[in-house]
Amino acid sequence: MADFIPHTPSETREMLKEIGVDRLEDLLAPYPKDHVLPDLSDIP
Incomplete structure (x- = not known):
């Protein structure tokens, strides 16, 4: 399975739900x- 990096709020919600x-x-x-x-x- 490839890594999935969410780019939108809805993709983030979908990832968290999974x-x-x-x-x-x-x-x-x-x-x-x-x-x-x-x-x-x-850190300066």
Whole structure:
């Protein structure tokens, strides 16, 4: 199966529905925020 990268909001909703979550936040909830989005404050 080829990787699917959604490009539109409806494609994103379709992908999340296939994964079994309603929102992207639900998919990322088990992970600490700093693992998902690192702190970029030290980058000039």
